[in-house]
Amino acid sequence: MRILVIEDDRDAADYLVKAFREVGHVADAAHDGEDGLAMALDGQYDVLIVDRMLPKRDGLSLIGALRDKGIETPALILSALGQVDDRVKGLRAGGDDYLPKPYSFSELLARVEVLARRRGGRSEETVLRVGDLELDRLSHEVRRGTEAISLQPREFRLLEYLMQHAGQVVTRTMLLENVWDYHFDPQTNVIDVHISRLRSKIDKGFSQPLLHTIRGAGYMIRDGAR
Amino acid sequence: MTALGKLFRTTAFKLTLVYLTVFALFGAFLLGYFALNTRRLITEQITDTVNAEITGLAEQYRLGGIRRLVLVVDARARRPSSSLYLVTTFNGEALAGNVTALAPGILDNPGWTETVYRRLDESEGPDHPEHEALVRVFQLPGGFHLLVGRDLDERERLYHIVLAAGRWSIAIVIVLGLAGGLFVTRRVLRRVDAMTETTRTIMGGDLSGRLPVAGSGDEIDRLAVNLNVMLERIEALMRGLKEVSDNIAHDLKTPLTRLRNRCEQALRISGSDAEYRAALEATIEESDNLIATFNALLMIARAESGQAREDMKEFDAAEIAHDICELYEPLAEEKGIALKVVANTAAPVTGNRELVSQALANLVDNAIKYAEPPTPAMNGTRPEIVVHALSEGDRILLTVADRGPGIPAADRGRAVERFVRLEQSRSQPGSGLGLSLAAAVARLHGGELSLEDNKPGLKSIIALPRGGPLQKAG
Numbered sequence: 001m002r003i004l005v006i007e008d009d010r011d012a013a014d015y016l017v018k019a020f021r022e023v024g025h026v027a028d029a030a031h032d033g034e035d036g037l038a039m040a041l042d043g044q045y046d047v048l049i050v051d052r053m054l055p056k057r058d059g060l061s062l063i064g065a066l067r068d069k070g071i072e073t074p075a076l077i078l079s080a081l082g083q084v085d086d087r088v089k090g091l092r093a094g095g096d097d098y099l100p101k102p103y104s105f106s107e108l109l110a111r112v113e114v115l116a117r118r119r120g121g122r123s124e125e126t127v128l129r130v131g132d133l134e135l136d137r138l139s140h141e142v143r144r145g146t147e148a149i150s151l152q153p154r155e156f157r158l159l160e161y162l163m164q165h166a167g168q169v170v171t172r173t174m175l176l177e178n179v180w181d182y183h184f185d186p187q188t189n190v191i192d193v194h195i196s197r198l199r200s201k202i203d204k205g206f207s208q209p210l211l212h213t214i215r216g217a218g219y220m221i222r223d224g225a226r
Numbered sequence: 227m228t229a230l231g232k233l234f235r236t237t238a239f240k241l242t243l244v245y246l247t248v249f250a251l252f253g254a255f256l257l258g259y260f261a262l263n264t265r266r267l268i269t270e271q272i273t274d275t276v277n278a279e280i281t282g283l284a285e286q287y288r289l290g291g292i293r294r295l296v297l298v299v300d301a302r303a304r305r306p307s308s309s310l311y312l313v314t315t316f317n318g319e320a321l322a323g324n325v326t327a328l329a330p331g332i333l334d335n336p337g338w339t340e341t342v343y344r345r346l347d348e349s350e351g352p353d354h355p356e357h358e359a360l361v362r363v364f365q366l367p368g369g370f371h372l373l374v375g376r377d378l379d380e381r382e383r384l385y386h387i388v389l390a391a392g393r394w395s396i397a398i399v400i401v402l403g404l405a406g407g408l409f410v411t412r413r414v415l416r417r418v419d420a421m422t423e424t425t426r427t428i429m430g431g432d433l434s435g436r437l438p439v440a441g442s443g444d445e446i447d448r449l450a451v452n453l454n455v456m457l458e459r460i461e462a463l464m465r466g467l468k469e470v471s472d473n474i475a476h477d478l479k480t481p482l483t484r485l486r487n488r489c490e491q492a493l494r495i496s497g498s499d500a501e502y503r504a505a506l507e508a509t510i511e512e513s514d515n516l517i518a519t520f521n522a523l524l525m526i527a528r529a530e531s532g533q534a535r536e537d538m539k540e541f542d543a544a545e546i547a548h549d550i551c552e553l554y555e556p557l558a559e560e561k562g563i564a565l566k567v568v569a570n571t572a573a574p575v576t577g578n579r580e581l582v583s584q585a586l587a588n589l590v591d592n593a594i595k596y597a598e599p600p601t602p603a604m605n606g607t608r609p610e611i612v613v614h615a616l617s618e619g620d621r622i623l624l625t626v627a628d629r630g631p632g633i634p635a636a637d638r639g640r641a642v643e644r645f646v647r648l649e650q651s652r653s654q655p656g657s658g659l660g661l662s663l664a665a666a667v668a669r670l671h672g673g674e675l676s677l678e679d680n681k682p683g684l685k686s687i688i689a690l691p692r693g694g695p696l697q698k699a700g
Contacts, residue, residue, distance in 0.1 A: 100521075102517055104510070104514075154552055180549070180553060182553075182580070182583060182584075182587075183580060184525075184580065184583070184584040184587070185518055185521060185522075186553065186554075186584075186587050186591065187518075187587075187588070187591050187660065188557060188591055188594070188595070190553055190554055190556070190557050193556040193557045193560055194553075194556050196556075197556050216507070216510075
């Protein structure tokens with residue numbers, strides 16, 4: 001995956017580039033808005049990481065200029081202003097995701113991977129499958145092998161989101177944002193309890209667990225047999 | 227500026243001057259009108275009586291000739307009154323009457339004239355000036371002239387009395403008005419000066435000063451009361467700020483110190499990779515907690531500064547109660563607590579959905595955190611936490627009632643303040659900002675957070691103003 005980091009703090013940019021390379025991605029850095037725009041216009045990148053406050057051209061106008069030129073490379077906005085309305089402003093300006101500073105790299109990585117995958121053009125499949133687990137988005141039926149599993153509506157949406165991103169790390173904040181539509185920190189790790197409940201429904205009694213905890217990052221659903 | 231200059235510059239004094247001018251002009255107009263009309267009325271009366279007398283005397287002349295007329299006029303002229311009579315021959319020789327020294331040529335012009343005259347019984351000389359009179363000359367058949375008139379002194383005297391009264395009363399109005407204006411202005415000025423004085427001390431840094439309130443309930447009092455409320459709020463904010471800085475020193479420095487110690491220790495030991503790793507992970511966890519605390523602080527600051535007001539929308543608080551309980555229910559169950567929600571009717575609120583959700587989440591989180599786990603004595607029943615969303619009058623109440631240890635009445639006010647963590651909660655994780663944030667969110671929406679005794683346990687109530695009717699889709 002090719003990632004462009006547009007960030008004026010050179011230390012932070014270098015750190016990100018190095019970290020992305022370590023996990024096997026190709027990453028470049030631009031240090032101001034104009035350079036960033038020029039590089040992004042090549043369209044060679046799968047994901048852009050854009051700091052909101054940049055010299056020469058700020059992050060939001062950079063994304064706006066890209067979108068005006070018809071370049072739809074997914075962009076994740078990084079901002080020191082971590083408030084709800086800033087987030088809304090960022091998304092309205094054409095950003096695809098928003099992460100307030102300070103962030104953990106694992107959170108950023110998980111989000112970037114989801115963004116890049118989304119670009120691959122996920123067809124809106126009606127039946128999601130991971131191993132022998134099957135989720136029908138129309139009839140709202142879930143079964144593992146031959147066994148039907150009954151889920152609460154929220155559990156269904158949780159599983160649906162995990163399965164849509166099968167094989168990808170999904171963080172707790174991503175779950176809170178996408179399944180519950182909350183953008184605050186609920187202090188206690190409520191998500192963990194929801195996951196363990198879901199896990200007891202889909203994994204209990206099966207030799208092959210599908211729902212995995214990724215330490216220090218979040219969760220991932222994947223077919224371990226593959 | 228001199229004291230007098232200050233006085234003249236006040237709005238009250240300027241208004242006094244304007245009103246005074248208006249009233250004086252109006253008074254002068256009224257009195258002038260009155261004086262002129264009085265004069266006109268008297269003149270009319272005079273002409274009426276003179277006309278009647280001439281008609282009567284002409285009748286006497288017609289009936290008894292000049293002799294009878296002379297007799298009658300003579301008799302009337304002797305009576306002391308302001309009536310004037312004169313009968314002359316065609317060449318001006320007086321036959322009877324009580325006037326002389328008429329302006330020349332008067333008798334040749336029949337009709338009305340104003341003239342000077344002197345009564346016959348008055349002697350000549352500068353002591354007895356000529357009087358003015360309104361007279362009518364009537365031509366009798368046979369060449370005789372009949373003159374009847376009235377002295378005008380009375381009319382002029384009355385006219386002058388009215389004018390003098392007018393002048394005096396206007397002078398009095400002006401003097402009294404000015405005095406009243408000065409009095410009122412000085413009173414206002416004194417109070418404003420007192421307020422200015424207090425404001426100066428407050429500006430000097432003594433925020434405990436309050437503006438004097440006279441208790442009369444007038445506009446200055448209302449202003450003072452409002453300003454005092456504002457000062458109270460500012461003082462509370464400043465106190466809050468000071469407490470925050472004190473508490474930041476404590477609550478942020480403590481974990482920062484811990485963080486630093488841990489790093490130092492990790493450097494000192496020559497441990498295995500696993501040990502370094504563990505130290506680093508602990509460091510990251512510690513810094514995450516710090517970030518969470520900072521975020522909560524920023525959130526409170528934002529809610530209190532009112533910035534989040536831009537995102538106000540209509541939403542149903544009952545829905546929020548359901549959603550938050552759904553989010554926390556598994557956590558409660560894990561601790562052996564039953565989390566119930568009672569929210570059946572729509573509870574419309576205009577506000578920031580995210581912030582209200584977070585406020586309620588904080589209360590539920592607290593309730594679960596401090597709940598006592600079920601004891602064997604409870605025979606399998608679980609302690610309950612009940613979340614209510616109900617509308618009461620023009621308010622929407624979101625309440626969280628638990629059966630935990632509660633908060634002593636004396637500490638409830640303090641518990642809502644920033645960073646305050648009561649003694650028994652020191653051991654619990656958390657930034658100590660949950661209740662403060664809930665309180666700030668409630669205030670942002672024009673409501674309040676209150677803590678009550680649930681007997682036993684704690685009942686936290688977020689009261690919000692009721693919003694407009696919800697527009698249900700479909």
